[in-house]
Amino acid sequence: MTVITTSVFELLKIGPGPSSSHTIGPMKAGFDFFRLMAELPAEIQATAAGIQVFLYGSLAATGKGHGTDRAILAGLMGKSPEDCPPDFLDGLALERNTAFTLKAGAQPVPFRGTDILFDAGCFDFPFSNTMVIRLSGRDGVILEKEYYSVGGGFLQWKGWQESERGTPRYPYENAEQLWKQMKKHRLKLDELMLANEKAITGLNEAEINRRLDRIIAVMEESVQRGVHTEGFLPGPIGLHRKAALLYQRAKGLAQNAERLLVYLCAYAFAAAEENAAGHIVVTAPTCGSAGVIPAIVSLLRHHYKLPLETIRSALLASVAVGFIAKQNASISGAEVGCQGEIGVASSMAAALVAFASGSGVQIAENAAETALEHHLGMTCDPVKGYVQIPCIERNAMGAVKAYTAWLIAREGLPVWHIVGLDKAVEAMNLTGRDMKVEYRETSQGGLARCC
Ligand code: SF4
Incomplete structure (x- = not known):
């Protein structure tokens, strides 16, 4: 490693x-x-x-x-x-x-x-x-x-060589080493990530914050465009957009829990539909899973009224989960199936909502692990090769699982949590490598084969 x-x-x-x-x-x-x-x-x-x-x-x-x-x-x-x-x-x-x-x-x-x-x-x-x-x-x-x-x-x-980059100030290879570094140096997760980003890229804090704010703005723009756009998505499936309908329905719902859930789904559909339309999104961590984190960000920004600085720090913290998954398994549907795309996005989003809500790193890790655990084994099987079915709905399910994972983690004692994030990532890697090629972005297995 x-x-x-x-x-x-x-x-x-x-x-x-x-x-x-x-x-x-x-x-x-x-x-x-x-x-x-x-x-x-x-x-x-x-x-x-x-x-x-x-x-x-x-x-x-x-x-x-x-x-x-x-x-x-x-x-x-x-x-x-x-x-x-x-x-x-x-x-x-x-x-x-x-x-x-x-x-x-x-x-x-x-x-x-x-x-x-x-x-x-x-x-x-x-x-x-x-x-x-x-x-x-x-x-x-x-x-x-x-x-x-x-x-x-x-x-x-041809002839490409990895560009020179700085050495991270607090090096780690996996979650266990990351938590140890935080404990040893008495740092919060976002503080450690910021220090490493400065050391790796040479950027100063103001520039890193500016770039993070732009990422958040583009995420929110993709959601806003999506919930205000109707019509059909490009391609042979003839799939109708659904985000705008869900968004309007959510406004009319009286029951608070149901309303929030439908808003969350509308936001995830919105960014995922914008991705399917070929519009600008943020890879979070991929284009196919570009709706999960923006949905959680929009929920926290517009319904829980969390300030931009909180979201910025939480996003930085959530990236640690994406790094660990990318390093020790994969975030590519072609390598480990959809667990590496929607699964990792959901895991990152769970850490994000936990961190933004003020939970400690142990709860954030538990939330991230729980979200990933319940995507294990999920194949990549886009119908007709288009990132639409099942991808768009999967973004909504990934966002809902992320939020649920945080709710479960928040109420548990750390000693109850047996499986750590590293174990879930390892399981994802082994499961992905065991998957037949038909289930890894070839559109030859699963739903793609049946539809
Ligand atoms: S099914 Fe495949 S293409 Fe669609 S979101 Fe999942 S990994 Fe990406």
């Missing part, structure tokens, strides 16, 4: 749905190439005549349905995942013969839908999700780069 050196902002990323590997990673690749073209000498730019994009592996197989082509094009137009307007991709009608004018610096370069090749032929790359982007000139290739979307919105390329 190795010490966790991931940054908070590598786990919580802003970008377009519906799939971090198929949309956020490719948009980053397009944006990187846009910048490289802008750095070419003017006399080379002046010879640019065309751009081609070659997609391989699962990007070629399911990229059309996931909007990979539009995400790359937006990147080539100079849009990065963090700064892309929420509905920019909606206006990007990309058909085979649609003509665009891209830019290599100041030089206009023609581009058509047919310049994106989905089935790019023989495959001999180290990663399944590979893209090659090429700028051609009158006399041949000017610039070419081979990119790999390696999951969770992380991007690598």
Whole structure:
């Protein structure tokens, strides 16, 4: 095992749905190439005549349905995942013969839908999700780069090397070591996470807080857009959005507990539907599970009126759970099934609500463990390969389980809690590795097979 050196902002990323590997990673690749073209000498730019994009592996197989082509094009137009307007991709009608004018610096370069090749032929790359982007000139290739979307919105390329990063001030590999560090240094969980983030990234506290506030704002925006949008989601299923209906129903409910529960579901549906529509969300920890934490955040902000600073600290604390799961198991449906996506999101959300409500770290850990424990074994089986069924409803169930896990943990004595978070993560890892490939994001098993 190795010490966790991931940054908070590598786990919580802003970008377009519906799939971090198929949309956020490719948009980053397009944006990187846009910048490289802008750095070419003017006399080379002046010879640019065309751009081609070659997609391989699962990007070629399911990229059309996931909007990979539009995400790359937006990147080539100079849009990065963090700064892309929420509905920019909606206006990007990309058909085979649609003509665009891209830019290599100041030089206009023609581009058509047919310049994106989905089935790019023989495959001999180290990663399944590979893209090659090429700028051609009158006399041949000017610039070419081979990119790999390696999951969770992380991007690598041929010759990529891990960038230098600082050493965490309070190193840990798992929950047990984390709790020991807190005890030894008399730190609260958010204080330890903040100190580590500063050491790993070199950012100061004000900048970390600014970025956290932006993450929270984007989460809340995705919920607000979702509860005020009706209609059908894109794709062949013809699935109708439901968040707006749930939101309106919640307003009319008299019984407090029922009302809060329906609000919570409405919020989770809202962000998950926005993700399915290809709009901007936060990977928390993935695009598919982008509704769980925003639902809990919206509940705490708008119904329990908790201040932004409290949510910020609780979010920071919840990321520790995501780090531990990512480090010792996985947060990818392709590796361990949906337990790694909705399960981990629910576990993080349970820790968040516990921390925000003033519970100690023991209750937060118990809540996180309970939420994860009751997602163990959950497969990844998106119907027709779209992040809609069962994904959207699963976000609501994940949020409800998170809240319930906290309620249960709050009332228990620590000695009653037999299974620790590390054990639940280990069980998730073993269960995930035992899952047949059909149940790991291939859309060949479970609901995907039956529907
Ligand atoms: S079913 Fe698969 S695609 Fe859908 S949320 Fe779960 S892990 Fe993600």
